Amino acid sequence: MDDGSFDQLKDALKLTPDNPALLALVVGAHLDREEADEALRLLDGFGGDIGAHAELARVAARTHLSVGDAEAALACLTGDTPEIQLLRAKALLALERRREGYEAYQKAVEANPTLEDMALATSLRAKVVEFASHNRTGPKLKVISNDDTDVADLDRLVEPRQAVIDFDAIGGLHDVKRTIHKKIILPYQKPGLFQRFKKRAGGGILLYGPPGCGKTLLARATAGECKAEFFNISIADVLDMYIGESERKLHALFERARESAPAVLFFDEVEALGGKRQNMRDNTSSKLVSQFLSEMDGFAQGNNNVLILAATNVPWAVDAAFRRPGRFDRVLFVPPPDQEARKAILGTLLAERPSNEDIDVALLAKKTSGFSGADLRELVETAVDEAIDMSIELETEQAISNEHLRAALGDVKPTTLEWLTTARNYARYANEGGQYNDVLDFLRRHGKG
Numbered sequence: 471m472d473d474g475s476f477d478q479l480k481d482a483l484k485l486t487p488d489n490p491a492l493l494a495l496v497v498g499a500h501l502d503r504e505e506a507d508e509a510l511r512l513l514d515g516f517g518g519d520i521g522a523h524a525e526l527a528r529v530a531a532r533t534h535l536s537v538g539d540a541e542a543a544l545a546c547l548t549g550d551t552p553e554i555q556l557l558r559a560k561a562l563l564a565l566e567r568r569r570e571g572y573e574a575y576q577k578a579v580e581a582n583p584t585l586e587d588m589a590l591a592t593s594l595r596a597k598v599v600e601f602a603s604h605n606r607t608g609p610k611l612k613v614i615s616n617d618d619t620d621v622a623d624l625d626r627l628v629e630p631r632q633a634v635i636d637f638d639a640i641g642g643l644h645d646v647k648r649t650i651h652k653k654i655i656l657p658y659q660k661p662g663l664f665q666r667f668k669k670r671a672g673g674g675i676l677l678y679g680p681p682g683c684g685k686t687l688l689a690r691a692t693a694g695e696c697k698a699e700f701f702n703i704s705i706a707d708v709l710d711m712y713i714g715e716s717e718r719k720l721h722a723l724f725e726r727a728r729e730s731a732p733a734v735l736f737f738d739e740v741e742a743l744g745g746k747r748q749n750m751r752d753n754t755s756s757k758l759v760s761q762f763l764s765e766m767d768g769f770a771q772g773n774n775n776v777l778i779l780a781a782t783n784v785p786w787a788v789d790a791a792f793r794r795p796g797r798f799d800r801v802l803f804v805p806p807p808d809q810e811a812r813k814a815i816l817g818t819l820l821a822e823r824p825s826n827e828d829i830d831v832a833l834l835a836k837k838t839s840g841f842s843g844a845d846l847r848e849l850v851e852t853a854v855d856e857a858i859d860m861s862i863e864l865e866t867e868q869a870i871s872n873e874h875l876r877a878a879l880g881d882v883k884p885t886t887l888e889w890l891t892t893a894r895n896y897a898r899y900a901n902e903g904g905q906y907n908d909v910l911d912f913l914r915r916h917g918k919g
């Protein structure tokens with residue numbers, strides 16, 4: 471709702487303060503603007519019975535929930551429309567009344583399958599486990615085991631936990647984000663709805679494109695959007711020189727993800743699974759590939775809330791067996807950022823650092839054709855070095871200026887062109903099944919075909 475119509479609605483409400491439908495509209499708009507206090511004030515002033523009007527009851531409950539007052543939210547939720555049941559489930563969860571909450575959730579989804587919300591369902595079904603405190607003075611338990619990769623080992627394989635991010639943290643890439651939302655996040659959040667339409671979910675997604683253009687970032691953001699645990703696996707760490715060891719680690723990783731569901735299991739630089747043959751005994755790597763594929767096939771059958779993503783800079787080095795149905799049957803090209811995306815990325819990078827207001831981000835975006843997101847970061851960091859040097863020299867903070875950026879432009883070179891040249895050759899001469907059509911489209915659109 472734009473500001474103009476919002477103001478009109480507010481004026482109308484002043485004339486008829488006891489119109490429940492109008493009040494619901496205005497309170498909802500305040501909520502969308504994160505003005506919960508104002509919404510509460512209006513609700514307090516209402517003379518009638520909030521529960522008697524379904525829409526008003528809904529926004530009132532949302533308001534109370536947003537300020538953490540689940541009791542008050544529950545008190546408004548007297549109806550039994552699916553939307554009300556869903557809010558009731560949320561309020562009951564906040565009150566730790568999970569079993570009742572799950573019942574309300576099930577009623578809501580039964581009546582309206584589009585309300586399915588996996589993150590909510592998982593929280594409602596979660597068991598609360600309390601561990602007895604450790605006996606610090608007693609003898610240490612000594613366990614000798616050779617049957618499984620131990621916990622510490624797994625923790626090492628999974629990269630350190632990073633801040634949760636969502637799609638807003640990624641500049642540009644609108645098409646890729648839209649596809650991921652439609653093909654990955656929705657089926658993941660609403661598996662019941664997809665089942666009703668006999669639409670197959672599951673299988674993995676392979677992201678490919680030039681280095682530094684946001685594949686890893688997208689995988690992290692996808693996990694963030696799904697509210698799932700994110701496991702970022704580096705293949706190099708899985709590889710082990712001892713026969714059978716790599717396969718065992720891989721199996722343990724899939725198991726760990728299953729236990730932590732909902733989870734996103736992300737294999738970065740997945741081509742390494744089949745590669746690096748020279749470092750290994752004969753056949754070891756192909757065994758690892760088949761272990762990986764059979765783990766994936768096992769996952770494709772069960773509806774187990776684990777999403778498998780992989781990324782590579784060298785899609786042509788990835789075993790063709792990976793692309794069979796039920797495996798990585800969806801392959802997405804993550805292109806270098808276009809001018810608008812570069813502007814967005816540069817804007818974010820500069821906004822988080824002291825910088826002059828007169829910096830012409832649009833011009834900078836124009837001058838950085840062929841730069842990856844990582845190149846743009848490098849550019850800003852080079853300018854930052856300069857600004858820090860000057861600040862120290864002048865003994866007062868010098869913000870990043872056009873000068874600094876212009877100098878940095880002379881030092882930092884774009885890195886995506888080389889990748890695109892190689893990719894163009896594969897796309898022209900080895901484009902089996904049209905797998906590189908997206909690259910060809912991209913090149914054509916940018917006059918490099």
Ligand SMILES: Nc1ncnc2c1ncn2[C@@H]1O[C@H](COP(=O)(O)OP(=O)(O)O)[C@@H](O)[C@H]1O
Nearest residue numbers: 640641681682683684685686687815843844847
């Ligand atoms: N679209 C983007 N928006 C914001 N930052 C980006 C984007 N693409 C790349 N970056 C920056 O470049 C870095 C490298 O990106 P990354 O996702 O690791 O690339 P890839 O996995 O494709 O090699 C990121 O940490 C981020 O700082």
Ligand SMILES: [Mg+2]
Nearest residue numbers: 685686738781
């Ligand atoms: Mg990466």
